[in-house]
Amino acid sequence: MSETIFEVRDLSYVYTDRPEKTPALKDINLKINKGDFLAIVGPNGSGKTTLVKLILGLLSIQTGEILINGKRSRKFNNWDEVGYVSQKSNSFQKGFPATVSEVVLSGLTKKKGLFKSFNKQDLAARDRVLELLDIKDLADKNISALSGGQTQRVFIARALVTKPSILVLDEPTVGIDARHVREFYDVLSRLKNEEVTILLVTHDIGVVVDKADSVACINEHLHFHGSNHDFQQLDEAEISKIYGFPIQFVSHDHDRECCS
Template sequence: MATPVFELKNINYHFGTKQVLDNINIKIYKGDFLAIVGPNGAGKSTLLKVMLGLLPLQTGEMFIDGIKYQRRASDLKISYVSQKASAFNAGFPASVKEVVLSGLTKQKHLFQWFNKKDVQKVKDILKRLNIEALFHKNIAELSGGQQQRVLIARALISNPSVLILDEPTNGIDAKHVSEFYDTLEQLKKEGVTIILVTHDIGVVVDTATQVACLNKHLHFHGSAKAFKSLDQVEISKIYGYPVKFVDHQHERECCK
């Protein structure tokens, strides 16, 4: 039987007296595309940060590639795009080229410089995301949506085996959201394990293979097909407010 890329056992997390995660058990396998959905304040970002080691384990256990996590770096190539990745201050002294190149830093030895092949990788990944025209731009001069796409390029340039994204389409216009989901679908076909926190249930319907519906408790974890079959009343109970699906060309999105 295959070993999960991530396995969480009995994970609980508190901020002071507030319990954010309650007894979370989940397995994520190589090549899965897991969409984590749920209302604001449901603990989705907290769960990602626990998985990434950005927050310490309080109770429970985590295994990465079958090895118990003990705050040591994993051999997995993991790239992460955070929810606030696009918050660059005015005057931030870096070009798009430099920001995306920084995604290769871990692959370089001490004092090893970037070369022409590395620069070509930047051009290729920017082209893949349809933002090659931004190559020489200063990152601070871009819109929030453009900055977010640059940070996605930075995450992808190292060819990660696991890609973790927290609300990556915030501030991105509809056309480029559609292109971004197409890119994720291609990465899924290439065997990349994708973990995506999203409010956009359209990605669940069209692209994800697995869904985790979280609201402090893990109310649902299964296939996207099984999630689609849930009664809307049942989903509304999880979210705590009425939820309906709205169809449009590329995706469906869940909204109040």
């Protein structure tokens, strides 16, 4: 039996600081096994990012619980094993005078531990991911001077520099051109072969169909959670019901895209 990495039990969440206190998530139950590639899909405002933030401990759990490696998320300590790329990476300080190299190295902060500075091995790890993401020539550039897509690749590199066993990606390819998106998913495929557990929030149904092992459809409630094969058996009417508006699948090449 495969080892469970994430287990979400009866999870509900309400943003209490918002005027209309409607629940963002209600009674979510999910399991992600080791080496699994789970795609979380759903319309805007459906609670996908809220779920990710609860898993990562960026929001406090109100109802239900989340287990990571069998431990309650609050007691989980090995956060250096988790790589995270946030939505559009808009959380960083714009205009920050830091080079790409400094930003990528900062991903090793937790793994390195307190009171230790970076050594040759850390620099080698940095160079490895810069090459992997095709941004080695940007190493000495200021992060603020990069395009949105380049910036996003830097954050992906930061998430991968620790060689994480768990990757949490919240729409990581927003703003990245088609070639680099393809290369990014090639990297994910390689990581998956190395038994890295991947949790991906995305709007790109084509990627879901092509890459994910399992799919979770969320729109406040968990409407579907199952294998990719079962997800592909859902017809457009069922998907439209989840999204709350009419959905058509438009196929091009081997992918199928979701549009309203």
